[in-house]
Amino acid sequence: GENVEQHPSTLSVQEGDSAVIKCTYSDSASNYFPWYKQELGKRPQLIIDIRSNVGEKKDQRIAVTLNKTAKHFSLHITETQPEDSAVYFCAARRLFSGGYNKLIFGAGTRLAVHP
Amino acid sequence: DVKVTQSSRYLVKRTGEKVFLECVQDMDHENMFWYRQDPGLGLRLIYFSYDVKMKEKGDIPEGYSVSREKKERFSLILESASTNQTSMYLCASSPRVGRLYNEQFFGPGTRLTVL
Numbered sequence: 089g090e091n092v093e094q095h096p097s098t099l100s101v102q103e104g105d106s107a108v109i110k111c112t113y114s115d116s117a118s119n120y121f122p123w124y125k126q127e128l129g130k131r132p133q134l135i136i137d138i139r140s141n142v143g144e145k146k147d148q149r150i151a152v153t154l155n156k157t158a159k160h161f162s163l164h165i166t167e168t169q170p171e172d173s174a175v176y177f178c179a180a181r182r183l184f185s186g187g188y189n190k191l192i193f194g195a196g197t198r199l200a201v202h203p
Numbered sequence: 204d205v206k207v208t209q210s211s212r213y214l215v216k217r218t219g220e221k222v223f224l225e226c227v228q229d230m231d232h233e234n235m236f237w238y239r240q241d242p243g244l245g246l247r248l249i250y251f252s253y254d255v256k257m258k259e260k261g262d263i264p265e266g267y268s269v270s271r272e273k274k275e276r277f278s279l280i281l282e283s284a285s286t287n288q289t290s291m292y293l294c295a296s297s298p299r300v301g302r303l304y305n306e307q308f309f310g311p312g313t314r315l316t317v318l
Contacts, residue, residue, distance in 0.1 A: 094245070097243070098292070122307075130311075131293065131309040131310060131311050131312060132246070132293070132309050133309070134306045137306070141282070160252070177245060177246060189297075190236070190248060190251055190259075191236075191248075191261075191307060192248075193238075193245045193246040193247075193260040194245055194247045195243060195244055196243075196246075197211065
């Protein structure tokens with residue numbers, strides 16, 4: 089069935105270093121790949137997304153890359169700051185006929201950025 | 204400003220009780236979702252709805268049912284609560300695919316404890 093695997097489950101970096109989180113998906117019909125950030129005690133919020141017709145997208149310090157052939161996508165955070173500490177979820181969206189859709193989420197990565 | 208609200212932040216129930224979790228969104232979104240969030244397992248989809256009175260099973264529907272009588276409201280029902288349903292429950296909504304933005308917006312979550 090549909091599955092999204094996310095690695096690593098925990099990641100610890102020094103402030104200023106880069107962080108990379110990787111996801112693979114199984115459903116070749118997936119066409120949209122969002123990343124959510126969940127700070128402690130708060131709701132998940134979208135930070136960046138990428139569609140299947142694009143290989144890379146960047147927004148200031150964060151970027152996402154997509155390799156459709158390998159069914160693999162990654163989140164890159166450069167110049168990490170303590171406020172980047174959170175749990176990050178990747179997801180893959182599957183479309184159904186009729187226009188509705190659902191997201192399959194990875195298990196999450198807990199990122200800790202140490203000053 | 205999109206708002207997804209949930210009826211309770213914290214709920215304590217006893218085994219065997221019938222539990223209702225309510226979710227309301229004010230963005231006229233067609234799609235609504237119920238997830239449960241458990242450590243190490245990410246966000247798992249319980250049920251979703253793409254229109255009033257329509258519902259689809261997600262990945263873990265057993266022990267749950269849902270109701271969507273109005274577009275803005277999506278209810279999750281635990282027919283007979285069990286201890287393994289102790290979890291954080293997150294509601295989300297999104298517009299139908301084809302509109303400009305497809306982001307899922309999450310509610311603040313309900314932490315349910317079943318004793």
